[in-house]
Amino acid sequence: MIKPFLSLFTLLFLLMIAVLFHYINYNFTLEEKKLNQIVVLTSDASLALSVGYDKSREIRSSTYNSIYPELSTTSSMEFVYAQ
Amino acid sequence: MLNNSFFYFLTLQLYKEKSKHIAVVLLSLVVIFLLSSVLFISSSLRYSLFETLEAQPDFVVTKLKAGEPSTTPIDWADELLEIYGISKVTPRVHGRYFFKSKDKSFLVVGVDFLEEQSHKGIESLISGTDIKSFLSGDNMIVGEGVKKFLEKNYYRNSYQFLTPKGVFKKVNIVSTLTDKSNLLANDMMIMPQALAQEILGYGQDEVTDIAFNVVNPDEWQNINDKVLELHYDLRIVSKDEIKKLYQNLYNYKGGLFLSLFIVLLLTFSLILYQRYNMIYSTERRNIGLLRAVGWSINDILKLKFLETISLVLISFILGVTLAYIYTFIFDAPLLKEIFLGAENLENSVAFRPVVEMGVLSSIFFIYAIPFIASVLIPVWRVAITDAKEAML
Numbered sequence: 001m002i003k004p005f006l007s008l009f010t011l012l013f014l015l016m017i018a019v020l021f022h023y024i025n026y027n028f029t030l031e032e033k034k035l036n037q038i039v040v041l042t043s044d045a046s047l048a049l050s051v052g053y054d055k056s057r058e059i060r061s062s063t064y065n066s067i068y069p070e071l072s073t074t075s076s077m078e079f080v081y082a083q
Numbered sequence: 084m085l086n087n088s089f090f091y092f093l094t095l096q097l098y099k100e101k102s103k104h105i106a107v108v109l110l111s112l113v114v115i116f117l118l119s120s121v122l123f124i125s126s127s128l129r130y131s132l133f134e135t136l137e138a139q140p141d142f143v144v145t146k147l148k149a150g151e152p153s154t155t156p157i158d159w160a161d162e163l164l165e166i167y168g169i170s171k172v173t174p175r176v177h178g179r180y181f182f183k184s185k186d187k188s189f190l191v192v193g194v195d196f197l198e199e200q201s202h203k204g205i206e207s208l209i210s211g212t213d214i215k216s217f218l219s220g221d222n223m224i225v226g227e228g229v230k231k232f233l234e235k236n237y238y239r240n241s242y243q244f245l246t247p248k249g250v251f252k253k254v255n256i257v258s259t260l261t262d263k264s265n266l267l268a269n270d271m272m273i274m275p276q277a278l279a280q281e282i283l284g285y286g287q288d289e290v291t292d293i294a295f296n297v298v299n300p301d302e303w304q305n306i307n308d309k310v311l312e313l314h315y316d317l318r319i320v321s322k323d324e325i326k327k328l329y330q331n332l333y334n335y336k337g338g339l340f341l342s343l344f345i346v347l348l349l350t351f352s353l354i355l356y357q358r359y360n361m362i363y364s365t366e367r368r369n370i371g372l373l374r375a376v377g378w379s380i381n382d383i384l385k386l387k388f389l390e391t392i393s394l395v396l397i398s399f400i401l402g403v404t405l406a407y408i409y410t411f412i413f414d415a416p417l418l419k420e421i422f423l424g425a426e427n428l429e430n431s432v433a434f435r436p437v438v439e440m441g442v443l444s445s446i447f448f449i450y451a452i453p454f455i456a457s458v459l460i461p462v463w464r465v466a467i468t469d470a471k472e473a474m475l
Contacts, residue, residue: 002091002094002095002098004094004098005094005097005098008397012397012400012401012404015400015401015404016400016404018404019404019407019408022407022411022412022436023436023438026411026435026436028435030263031131031263031433031435032131032134032435034260034261034263034264035131035134035135035263035264035266035267036134036135036138037204037207037208037264038135038208038260038264038267038268038271039135039138039139039267040138040204041194041204041205041208041273042175042177042192042194042271042273043139043140043173043175043294044139044175044177044192044267045132045135045136045138045139045267045325046267047128047132047266047267047423048190048226048228048265048266048267048268048269048270048271048423048430049423049424049427049430050228050269050270050420050423050424050425050426050427050428050429050430
């Protein structure tokens with residue numbers, strides 16, 4: 001293998017080691033703990049998206065009550081039964 | 084054949100045609116970098132969000148008026164408590180406060196600090212701050228984004244809210260939440276519930292919605308039906324529905340991935356086209372020379388395969404590692420705005436490193452297989468022809 005390629009592969013290897021080192025040493029629990037504390041305190045886990053005033057956190061209001069205002073339909077047979 | 088002299092020849096060959104290879108590697112690098120960065124951001128956000136959703140209450144009940152969410156009577160909390168199987172009923176007060184002069188808004192969240200769990204929660208969040216003095220006056224805790232924004236507008240220690248009654252209400256900023264919670268709390272102002280009710284214009288017996296848990300997960304549907312029977316004008320949203328909504332949101336954002344994949348495929352077509360063209364000029368002659376000096380078809384294919392796989396590996400490793408550094412070390416400037424937005428307060432989220440090996444291997448195979456095929460097929464076609472003919 002010629003020298004420039006040896007240097008290139010060494011550089012790639014070092015890059016991968018640096019990434020692995022960052023991944024292993026990242027404090028996963030601290031971030032998870034802080035986020036959970038917010039959820040427990042506010043009972044809310046919606047994202048703090050940086051969107052316009054009228055659109056913010058609309059995930060809360062985008063579902064609807066599946067039965068409201070569902071009322072039982074009146075069929076023609078009901079008039080017959082009533083008579 | 085795979086001895087030292089072979090590798091020496093292979094690297095020499097790569098080095099000789101470096102200008103041609105660098106162009107291909109750079110092109111692939113940009114595509115892989117962009118695609119990996121977007122996938123890293125998406126995986127990280129999804130992972131953090133779904134993990135925090137686990138801590139959220141199972142159901143949220145809201146009163147509807149004219150089909151839109153309205154203020155919910157606090158008495159509904161007592162009605163919910165009477166249903167067997169429901170636990171931890173929490174009336175919530177939250178809403179947006181509009182900072183008119185700059186067209187920005189904050190999320191005002193009222194918390195009942197007299198509850199044991201909330202009290203403990205606030206203690207752990209603002210360790211070092213005197214809780215008694217916090218609860219004694221009109222005080223609030225703000226997210227990092229709010230703090231930065233208010234400081235820019237000369238509200239360093241307090242903020243004057245204008246209530247719907249037209250009265251100014253001064254609230255002191257006691258503490259700022261850590262940047263580790265920016266994903267949820269960047270635009271948040273946490274304050275006592277009564278104060279939030281006053282600022283948002285709620286009555287004392289009104290809340291935004293009521294959250295509750297169901298002890299037995301198998302009873303979710305049953306409880307859902309029982310709650311729906313309480314009032315006609317209520318809406319109930321379960322944690323699962325919220326999860327599905329976020330999933331849909333990511334699918335929407337997935338449109339971007341699709342466009343990047345198209346760019347990726349276009350690049351491969353370009354590489355393919357370039358490779359097909361080159362095989363009929365200099366490379367054709369080189370293959371002919373190698374065949375003339377005694378190389379077998381197998382040897383030539385091995386050489387070209389290793390040459391191509393080296394380029395594929397170099398561009399893939401470089402692309403993915405640079406994407407990792409960009410996303411998880413530099414927190415993805417510019418690209419994060421696709422996911423988090425940039426219309427309201429500036430949000431500097433620290434992305435949690437999440438590497439999904441399945442996604443990475445898919446990118447690798449989508450990228451590598453057409454690349455290798457685009458080189459080996461024409462090389463094989465030339466290698467099987469007569470050496471003299473190939474050199475012409």
